[in-house]
Amino acid sequence: MIATEYIEFETAGNGHMVDITGEVSMVVEGSGISSGSVVLFVPGATGALTTIEYEPGLVEDMLEALERLAPAAAEYAHDRRWRDGNGHSHIRASLLGPSLTVPFIDGRLALGSWQQIVFLDMDNKPRHRRLVAQIMGE
Amino acid sequence: MIATEYIEFETAGNGHMVDITGEVSMVVEGSGISSGSVVLFVPGATGALTTIEYEPGLVEDMLEALERLAPAAAEYAHDRRWRDGNGHSHIRASLLGPSLTVPFIDGRLALGSWQQIVFLDMDNKPRHRRLVAQIMGE
């Protein structure tokens, strides 16, 4: 069995970390599939998915880590070419990756107690985002 | 067909890299599913999964790379807030990611000859770990 759903929300851009655990749980429950995995995917090149303990300290620390990975103030060939100023957004998103697969058992996501599923908007401006959540199982 | 199994082990923490290839092979064989993929997932926010040529040189090199990604001695807002000293552990785990999907064909993992599946314990103390291994296929 397979079900394809979408999760939509607004972001502030600039590394905004959005906790989507509740939305993912809901689409899994709504699918009526009891055990399997949900494939989450960002259709777009400036967003990424991972898990984290979602609390204000780590939200701040992640922004600093992204600055180390791809500094916003560095020179990017992408920006020289296209003048949209988001070369660092693309590099950060590609390094973290656009897909995350999370198993669920008896309708419950197999997450740790202090582990949330988050979307990171790396783009340099607010965005409307629409993620794909594909549930496969039995 | 789908089967959900668990892989359990102890770690030393602090970037300890554990080769779990043998365990993953065993749960795949034990499932009786001949072709498909195994979704591996860390339920917890301070562990990560990837593949590597598992040999002592790269084990050492990976520790240095993790130090570059998120230095243990840097200041973390997480640590100022919670005083558990593992802000770097969380950031490292989130950047690498908690899930890995490996296809298998005729019961054999589609790995290269010098490629192993490893769990990295980023936490700052020894841990008991229990990973989810979900096998889907036919």
Next chain:
Amino acid sequence: MIATEYIEFETAGNGHMVDITGEVSMVVEGSGISSGSVVLFVPGATGALTTIEYEPGLVEDMLEALERLAPAAAEYAHDRRWRDGNGHSHIRASLLGPSLTVPFIDGRLALGSWQQIVFLDMDNKPRHRRLVAQIMGE
């Protein structure tokens, strides 16, 4: 339903980024499966998969980002031991990861308009590559 296919090509090594979106679309269409996900996997420890806006600026920017992650000129214990000079290749590949899962709906990959699937060859020499593409769905 499940189908396992292979995508083969030559690379120049040294961070060569190869756009494989067309090939992935073709194996998905050829499978006859209309909705599901394709699991892409690199059997080998010096290649990685991600998505990016594939244009010359970001190809150049990614090379610089990989240099920051694991400088080619740094000292690697792997190289002291094995003398193959590709310690940085291994570390870069492990940090980015060997697997990527992309959903498709009605036979079309759920990618953004400016998002391509790319293979990064981190090895320090030209390579022949053969990726696994496993299509699951209905």
